[in-house]
Amino acid sequence: MRVLICGMDGYLGWSLALHLAKRGHEVAGFDNFSRRSVVAEIGSQSMTPIQNMENRVKAAKEVHGLKMRFGRGSTLDYGYLRDVLKESKPDAIVHLAEQPSAPYSMMDREHAVYTQQNNVIGTLNLLFEMREYARGAQLVKLGTMGEYGTPNVAIPEGFFDVEYRGRKDTLPFPRQAGSWYHWSKVHDTGNVAFACKIWGLRSTDIMQGVVYGTRTPEMSDERLLTRFDFDEAFGTAVNRFCAQAAIGYPMSPYGTGQMKRGFIALVDSIQCMTLAIEHPPREGEYRVFNQLDEVYGIGELAQKVAKVAREKLGLKTEVKGIEDPRIEMQEHFYSVDNQHLKDLGFKPTRSLEEELEIMLGDCVRYKSRIEEKKEHIAPTVTWKEGKKGHGPLGPA
């Protein structure tokens, strides 16, 4: 199949590009390198020493004999989008070109507006250009489990059968997002579903859990590594815990640590997106996949990282909760359906403990790059006050 990856330079984008190309798909993609620039903006860096895209594409050819195409562009540039769609004639478009950090979106007005503008308008541009130039293609769009929030009922996959005052209907499951970023994803969800309804576009909307992992099997050469962020904004929970463990910092789950979330390993996230791409929905169909493997409490996960770090890598570890900078329920019910991907054959690749061992090994290997930026691990952005002292020239 011909697959176009929007946001191919990112954590998931590059991992997916390698995997799809290895499976024989014709891969093209673009990126505006915003992830590189926003991580630089907040003063941090990828733990893995990533190559620029030119070198990555070259290395993929040398190491695996893969051929990929890559261009620089943005979903906000609809003329560019149009040209890309006309030239690549995709069967599937994977939309990963969004600002993906909740804390980044909560810093201040400017970052909230940037996030919703980039994500919502970028997706709207993509939908309109698909209508004209890629009407039959599938849109695989990355959403987040965070769209649902933490309701006191089970979370179905996008829609639920409801009885209310004696009448029945199948309705979109209510969304209760927890940051300007998460709300931007909810807005996208509405827009994408509507485009499928009125224009007959087809889309898989992925509600993804928190992803963890440093590598996929295709990254056998260092030049092929994907990025790995550990800072307060772009580092996700498990990734940050592993980075903290590697440099002998206390692992810092927020609040009571009782908050539950769905998690999935990087390799399995790539497996799931591949399943969606290779099993497209029918014309006009809008379907939702909850993409997660297991549900854990955040504090419980920190303990698991600590155990593997201690027992398998001989690291000294400590878990030390800190005040929760977010506004979120600390203790809550959490039960999530993920049958759609299982129906397509999804099987987790390895256990959490096995994955943690690989990750911690990588974190130790690149610990000097974590140490260089370790001041960016602790949270400075709060949900109530944003980033304190933040102005055009940063804190005084």
Place this chain on the structure above:
Amino acid sequence: MRVLICGMDGYLGWSLALHLAKRGHEVAGFDNFSRRSVVAEIGSQSMTPIQNMENRVKAAKEVHGLKMRFGRGSTLDYGYLRDVLKESKPDAIVHLAEQPSAPYSMMDREHAVYTQQNNVIGTLNLLFEMREYARGAQLVKLGTMGEYGTPNVAIPEGFFDVEYRGRKDTLPFPRQAGSWYHWSKVHDTGNVAFACKIWGLRSTDIMQGVVYGTRTPEMSDERLLTRFDFDEAFGTAVNRFCAQAAIGYPMSPYGTGQMKRGFIALVDSIQCMTLAIEHPPREGEYRVFNQLDEVYGIGELAQKVAKVAREKLGLKTEVKGIEDPRIEMQEHFYSVDNQHLKDLGFKPTRSLEEELEIMLGDCVRYKSRIEEKKEHIAPTVTWKEGKKGHGPLGPA
């Protein structure tokens, strides 16, 4: 109370400004005159010969002795917003500064993006500036009943108690909007509720039905008239039917005419917004009012307009359904709660028939202004294809 009206030059904005000032409130407002420019863009005009804001404010002083302040500015200009909030120190901010037309948003990519950008980012700017400079003020935000769509269950006011797989919760009622414009309102709803939750802002989010009417009691002088649109994009159903009847055109309900909607007269919409302003929610509270008086079928309404036009004004009338340019359910269940406003004392001012008689009188009075632009009454924008042949220079 000190009330700031964002979008004071519009159909509702000007009517509300007059009413609030007459009740003794201190009224200030701003507008970027976008409604005047977009109606001119599509080639139409207000049926009522409206004055510019300078003359309106002057006339309000001469006729009623009212004092209002008005400035030119946009919610997209957050620096302007900040200055306005600092200077006006509002107790209530009424947010009417949005692009309000579904067909306009469906024309093409440019108009969809303009609508979501203006509405979503403008509201986001307002929320952030309120956090800094008007934290205690109430935000009265105009949404639309169209956010809910037409579910097969009763429509509560924003939230519902639901039981799902044996567990219970109170959740936001699912939104199923029917245009890019309506989705922009859904996006706003999420953003406003979230701001209340994390920052303690207070807001009344109004899900308003279709408004009809040409005037309020304060418009005793022609210079005080509010605008009245009858074109395909900015004219709402009843207003268009009255305009059609006045010039002897067949009234044109879409499709089967069986689609039901909630309606409210202009005077009663103003009454309801005033009730919300004068009875603010508590700190951190986000409440939803379904603002409508009665539910009618669209075809049924056309027949009612025809009857009043014939019997009270001696007009020759015809009702002639046309193909529905929208994608919407033609026959559906529709039952809507509107208890919150009743609890605050809302009482409809007059019957539909009485209101129609006043409206039709005005439409006959200004029929030459309808006739000048009558080619803009019939729909040219379809939900499936947008505005055909639309480009930067219009149709060839």
